[in-house]
Amino acid sequence: MDNQSKPTPQRLLGTLRQYFPRTHAVAAGAASLALALVMFSSTPEVEAKRLPLPVKLSSAEPMVPGAAAHSAAATSAAAAEPQQTLQTKTLKVKQGDTLSDLFERAGVNTAEMYQLLASGGKARQLADLNPGESLTFRTDHSGALQNLELHRDALNLEEFSRGDSGAFKYALHQRQPENYTAYRKAEIKSSLFVAGSDAGLSGNLIMEMADVFSSDIDFALDIRKGDSFGVMYEEKFLDGKKIGNGPIQAVSFTNRGKTFNAVRYVDIHGDANYYTPDGRSMRKAFIRTPVDFTRISSSYNPRRLHPIFKTRRPHYGTDYAAPTGTPVYAAGDGRVVKSGYSKPNGNYIFIQHGQHYMTRYLHLSKRRVKTGDRVKQRQIIGNVGSTGYATGPHLHYEFLVNGQHRNPATIVSKLPKAKSIPSSEMDRFRTQTQPLLAQLENYQRPALAQRDDDSDNSSVN
Ligand SMILES: [Zn+2]
Structure with a gap:
């Protein structure tokens, strides 16, 4: 590695100066950056590992202790x-x-x-x-x-x-990258994607933001002209060059006059998720469809005529037609209670979610989990196939509540959201998230009084 390119305090200062004009939304001046860093360094243990403390920024060689000469x-x-x-x-x-x-x-x-x-x-x-x-x-x-x-x-x-x-x-x-907090905001005039791109967000970050609010806002149908957002995330720099983005830290979205706020929290198990400021999960306990399907080939219908047996047999699931091999996701966190094969079902997987809910996935070409495995929502558990009594490749998907079949296509939106933060963990949650929410609020405040040198940047917002 070229010694010339190692970060020195001078070089870093150059980086900051270079960086600052672009993050115009940040109240101008190094003071607010220092504040941002202080706030970041005060986030608790799990996060702290990922975010170097400010003092690290000036250390030229954050090397492995005891390592041989570089x-x-x-x-x-x-x-x-x-x-x-x-x-x-x-x-x-x-x-x-x-x-x-x-x-x-x-x-x-x-x-x-x-x-x-x-x-x-x-x-x-x-x-x-x-x-x-x-x-x-x-x-x-x-x-x-x-x-x-x-x-x-x-x-x-x-x-x-x-x-x-x-x-x-x-x-x-x-080497550790230097992490800086970035904030971007925009009002939507045509589409979320255009507004996001104009504000300088990558496609991935726009998707990430849409994902955070996906159970509250239907981004295909609900978005209106005049909707707006403000998003706070990390940008990673090495030797003055941006090398990538970190996750969204806090984000606010106003849809048809209603504002939703979300903040990232790493829980005691090390899982990162987004929550409302009062600790309710942003995501549904179950995803709507456990496969990216091409069409629904047979709906839930307890009074259906069976396509193979031509007798009146109830169809207790929804069939999603998709090419063989298409990944099938766990609809929610849970435990695999059965991963097996039978003549009618072909390769099948049953997942138990807490006490009341079970999801079933039939006719798979491949099973990717074993009986007894714990699975996370959206984890790939198998692939679409046509094993068992199937007329073509599709996923037969069932949803049971207390042992009773329900319509998978409609049940999900009626169910409660994923678990909120337990009261025993609320102090930890607040300690980690309040600085982030305060910072987001600070960014969102009309900043006229704090800004003196960035009038030329106002159009970016
Ligand atoms: Zn079916």
Whole structure:
């Protein structure tokens, strides 16, 4: 890795200056960024792991403690002993490249490669190279490999360096991106997507936002001109360059005059979900359809004429036609009470959700969970097929409430939402979410009084 590109406090300040004009919605000035960082660093343990503390931002090398010398140290050591100057060559991994191809291109004897591979453990992973990664070879005057760096991505560097015994030692150097809070808001004039894109949101973030509110707002039917949103999320930077977005932290959506607020919370089990500010889950306990289907080929009908037996047989489920292999999702969190095969059902899965609800999935081509497994909502449990008594590939889906069949297509919207935060966890919930909600509110406040230098940016909002 190029030493020039390592973050220094000066470089970082440059980053902030560069970054600031774009986050115009943030009240201008470093003070508010500092505030944002303080607020972030005060989020409790689970989050704190992901978000480096502000002090970390100025540390040039957040390396694994006790790790072997990184290139910086290696280079300075070499400078102290000029007779040991190492030859450096960096090569990008291309499609189809093997490790020996790269050794050849680097002009390093393959005997060195076998020695490296013989050091075992992590060295064997060198055989598993992907296009876009790069390798840095460092050889001494005799051409012997002293050090090899594998740059997996911007954040992960694996280093193999020859020790005194001649064997290679392994060290993983991980860098932490700098996380900043970003806020974007927009009023919808034509579509959510256009408004989101104009406000600078990626397609993924727009989808993520729609997903948060999907059980309150039907984004296909309910969106009106004049609806608006404000979304607060993380942006990740490395060496002054944006490398990606973190999750939405808090978001507000006004639909036809009604405002919905949601905040992200990581619960005591480590699961992240979105909640209303008073701790009610934003999502339904069950998704409407457990498969992305092409059409409903047979509806729930307790008085139906059966297509194969031509007798009046009730149809206690909904059939969703979809190509063989289409993923089938668990409709809600639960436990697999049966994953098996029978002549009429073909491959089938029954999931129990709490005390009162059961969902059933029939005619699968593949089952991906076993009896006794715990499953999460939207986890893939199998694939659409036509095993058992089926006229073509489809998912036969049943929904039972207290042992009674109900219409899967209509029951879901009548059921309560997923569990709220238990009262025993409310203090923890508030500690984690209140700073985020306060920050969101702060952003949403008309900011005229706080802003003095961004009048040219007002059109972006
Ligand atoms: Zn059916």
